[in-house]
Amino acid sequence: MASVSMESVSKSFGTHKVIQDVNLAINDGEFVVFVGPSGCGKSTLLRIVAGLISASSGIVRIGGDDVTDVPAAKRGVAFVFQSYALYPHMTVARNIGFALETMGIKRDAIARKVQSVARMLKVDHLMERRPRELSGGQRQRVAIGRALVRQPEIFLFDEPLSNLDADLRMEMRMEIARLHEDLRTTMIYVTHDQSEAMTLADRIVVLNHGRIEQVGTPSELYHHPDNRFVAGFIGSPRMNFLPVEAGADNGQGVFGPGGLSLPRIKGGAAPAEIGVRPEGLRIVPAGTGRFDCVLERVEDLGHEHFAYCRIAGGPIWVIRLAASPDETLIGKTVALDFEDHSIFFFAANGQRIALSSDGADARRAIR
Numbered sequence: 049m050a051s052v053s054m055e056s057v058s059k060s061f062g063t064h065k066v067i068q069d070v071n072l073a074i075n076d077g078e079f080v081v082f083v084g085p086s087g088c089g090k091s092t093l094l095r096i097v098a099g100l101i102s103a104s105s106g107i108v109r110i111g112g113d114d115v116t117d118v119p120a121a122k123r124g125v126a127f128v129f130q131s132y133a134l135y136p137h138m139t140v141a142r143n144i145g146f147a148l149e150t151m152g153i154k155r156d157a158i159a160r161k162v163q164s165v166a167r168m169l170k171v172d173h174l175m176e177r178r179p180r181e182l183s184g185g186q187r188q189r190v191a192i193g194r195a196l197v198r199q200p201e202i203f204l205f206d207e208p209l210s211n212l213d214a215d216l217r218m219e220m221r222m223e224i225a226r227l228h229e230d231l232r233t234t235m236i237y238v239t240h241d242q243s244e245a246m247t248l249a250d251r252i253v254v255l256n257h258g259r260i261e262q263v264g265t266p267s268e269l270y271h272h273p274d275n276r277f278v279a280g281f282i283g284s285p286r287m288n289f290l291p292v293e294a295g296a297d298n299g300q301g302v303f304g305p306g307g308l309s310l311p312r313i314k315g316g317a318a319p320a321e322i323g324v325r326p327e328g329l330r331i332v333p334a335g336t337g338r339f340d341c342v343l344e345r346v347e348d349l350g351h352e353h354f355a356y357c358r359i360a361g362g363p364i365w366v367i368r369l370a371a372s373p374d375e376t377l378i379g380k381t382v383a384l385d386f387e388d389h390s391i392f393f394f395a396a397n398g399q400r401i402a403l404s405s406d407g408a409d410a411r412r413a414i415r
């Protein structure tokens with residue numbers, strides 16, 4: 049096991065800066081997930097840790113040692129790719145054990161190790177098959193087995209489950225979580241999938257345009273995002289946003305025709321935008337909520353419902369509901385209501401502004 053750290057790491061391809069001054073410390077045994085929009089640099093950063101790409105500047109350390117100029121094969125890391133990258137002409141057993149063959153380890157020892165890894169990943173009944181004779185999930189297990197057999201100090205996963213269907217993804221996600229619990233090896237994992245990130249990670253790193261926006265536990269990022277970007281990125285469906293204007297009473301926000309009143313906020317800072325998560329909203333009769341809107345559409349997902357409400361002259365907000373709203377309301381004006389503690393405030397520069405800790409003051413400032 050080993051810690052990983054990056055100090056002022058940057059990477060450019062030609063004039064294109066894809067990683068910008070990244071500083072990150074990953075603890076020994078930690079499971080860290082990189083998330084961010086497509087092209088934000090997740091895979092590039094992972095490859096810099098692996099040594100598959102060299103940083104343009106900065107230092108990479110593994111277990112405290114400077115490995116910036118150490119080749120990939122000598123870093124003690126194992127990489128699991130989205131594409132599996134199995135050898136097509138080799139059996140499952142040889143695919144798993146090949147790295148050990150190249151290390152000159154004795155055949156008996158290899159066979160024992162391959163068998164135990166294959167049993168762990170439930171592919172021991174497939175040892176003589178070739179990759180083309182396996183399902184996607186089985187191929188991914190073999191790819192993980194191939195990484196596992198080397199007993200690396202660090203596992204690096206680049207979207208390992210994205211080629212699998214929903215059921216298999218869930219199953220493999222649980223297997224990877226179990227693997228981490230059993231081995232307690234440091235793991236760094238890149239994904240597009242929010243539920244994968246939220247369920248697997250000890251900490252999530254949110255990247256945007258090659259920079260770190262925030263690092264935190266899934267709960268920290270969800271409940272205490274530092275800025276609008278993280279607030280909008282973490283959570284599905286995403287947070288609803290609305291531009292607001294500061295009212296006459298400094299710090300009290302007022303929105304357009306509905307005269308939306310908001311609690312006073314710390315230091316009288318003027319918010320430019322508010323956000324409320326879909327689960328923080330209730331649909332109430334027109335005129336009785338924070339503001340009116342038109343209920344445009346309802347989606348029934350069985351265990352939950354999503355309602356879409358258009359705010360006059362503003363965006364569409366999504367509301368997550370446990371029960372279906374009265375369908376006769378579709379196309380009609382309703383109102384949305386929410387608690388003060390459900391509101392996130394953002395300054396014009398996107399930073400989140402904390403609510404006043406003076407609850408009484410906050411309550412007085414409301415309608």
Ligand SMILES: Nc1ncnc2c1ncn2[C@@H]1O[C@H](COP(=O)(O)OP(=O)(O)OP(=O)(O)O)[C@@H](O)[C@H]1O
Pocket residue numbers: 061064066084085086087088089090091092093240
């Ligand atoms: N070898 C390369 N040469 C030039 N540009 C590259 C190279 N590899 C990556 N890039 C660019 O660097 C940026 C970051 O790519 P990267 O693959 O790290 O993003 P990502 O966040 O993993 O994206 P995705 O989620 O779509 O896989 C992209 O704009 C990409 O086009």
